[in-house]
Amino acid sequence: MVSSSNVSTPHPSFSEYTFPSHRLRALQDGNKTPLVLVACGSFSPITHMHLRMFEMAVDHVKQGMSDFEVVGGYLSPVSDRYNKAGLASAAHRVRMCELACDETSDWLMVDPWEAVQPEYQPTAVVLDHVSHEINHNLGGIPYPPLSPPHPPANLLTVPSSATATPRKPARVMLLGGSDLLQTMSQPGVWSQSDLNHILGTHGLFIIERSGSGISDALAPLKEWSDAMGKNWMENIHVVRQLIANDISSTRIRQFLRQGMSVQYLLPNVVIEYIRERGLYKEVEGFKESRASSMPPLRREV
Numbered sequence: 026m027v028s029s030s031n032v033s034t035p036h037p038s039f040s041e042y043t044f045p046s047h048r049l050r051a052l053q054d055g056n057k058t059p060l061v062l063v064a065c066g067s068f069s070p071i072t073h074m075h076l077r078m079f080e081m082a083v084d085h086v087k088q089g090m091s092d093f094e095v096v097g098g099y100l101s102p103v104s105d106r107y108n109k110a111g112l113a114s115a116a117h118r119v120r121m122c123e124l125a126c127d128e129t130s131d132w133l134m135v136d137p138w139e140a141v142q143p144e145y146q147p148t149a150v151v152l153d154h155v156s157h158e159i160n161h162n163l164g165g166i167p168y169p170p171l172s173p174p175h176p177p178a179n180l181l182t183v184p185s186s187a188t189a190t191p192r193k194p195a196r197v198m199l200l201g202g203s204d205l206l207q208t209m210s211q212p213g214v215w216s217q218s219d220l221n222h223i224l225g226t227h228g229l230f231i232i233e234r235s236g237s238g239i240s241d242a243l244a245p246l247k248e249w250s251d252a253m254g255k256n257w258m259e260n261i262h263v264v265r266q267l268i269a270n271d272i273s274s275t276r277i278r279q280f281l282r283q284g285m286s287v288q289y290l291l292p293n294v295v296i297e298y299i300r301e302r303g304l305y306k307e308v309e310g311f312k313e314s315r316a317s318s319m320p321p322l323r324r325e326v
């Protein structure tokens with residue numbers, strides 16, 4: 026539990042960046058590929074559903090993807106250069122995500138790298154960054170787990186000797202809702218080479234979201250994958266919502282502007298942070314909608 030005094034503590038991540046790896050887990054089954062999930066988005070504010078997406082993906086892997094084992098999960102809040110109307114600053118969004126992970130999870134982390142970049146970073150670059158940190162800088166994921174007395178935090182320091190625990194490269198996949206998948210077949214939103222890279226090298230976990238049909242979103246991608254002679258569809262893992270949760274951050278911001286309760290929709294520590302900082306108060310003449318707030322993101326290829 027995070028105390029209210031921690032809520033107002035300024036976070037150093039905006040002055041000195043270090044890749045967070047303290048909660049990465051060692052691989053339990055050396056026959057499997059370690060899998061790291063990365064959710065990119067605004068998280069303004071982070072909701073229980075953002076956190077729950079990771080748990081749903083873990084269940085999906087346990088139930089049907091015998092080749093993989095989830096060893097880590099990261100939230101990567103987009104930077105202020107995203108210019109989407111109505112968002113809190115990246116510093117606040119990162120801090121709210123960190124507080125939420127600390128309060129509610131023992132394995133989720135926040136990577137502030139994307140948020141602190143001076144320019145907008147396409148998602149393909151963010152996934153490559155995480156992969157580089159884990160597979161190059163840390164040397165991969167250790168297996169089998171070191172036995173006590175080594176503390177878990179020691180597992181992920183860079184191997185220094187020939188006696189170091191063996192490590193396996195992790196696969197880094199993007200985690201998002203089906204509205205994100207839908208944008209992937211909208212002309213001009215994603216660059217084709219980034220999509221090739223995300224679908225071909227990384228892979229996707231897509232959580233069903235009401236109002237964003239998965240089959241409609243998959244059809245154009247399948248057509249494109251077939252036309253390119255690729256089997257990218259194998260890298261798209263669809264997770265059904267068995268208990269539907271249609272929460273959205275836009276709706277939370279609306280509630281807050283209208284002075285309505287958001288209790289039980291967000292982690293308590295995030296509600297407290299928002300209240301203390303006076304975030305998401307009504308701005309006169311300000312209107313936002315999910316559809317109109319998507320900025321053009323196409324990157325030159």
Ligand SMILES: Nc1ncnc2c1ncn2[C@@H]1O[C@H](COP(=O)(O)OP(=O)(O)OP(=O)(O)O)[C@@H](O)[C@H]1O
Binds near residue numbers: 203
């Ligand atoms: N209720 C939900 N069901 C499924 N996926 C969700 C849900 N809420 C958020 N996501 C996914 O989480 C990722 C990051 O979310 P994001 O910050 O864009 O939240 P959002 O609620 O869509 O925000 P906004 O309303 O500001 O557009 C996105 O890929 C989004 O699809």
Ligand SMILES: O=C(O)c1ccc[n+]([C@@H]2O[C@H](COP(=O)([O-])O)[C@@H](O)[C@H]2O)c1
Binds near residue numbers: 067109147148214
């Ligand atoms: O990389 C791209 O070209 C790209 C195109 C569209 C969306 N994205 C990412 O998808 C996320 C969308 O978040 P949101 O809150 O606008 O739904 C955000 O992290 C964007 O950087 C990324």
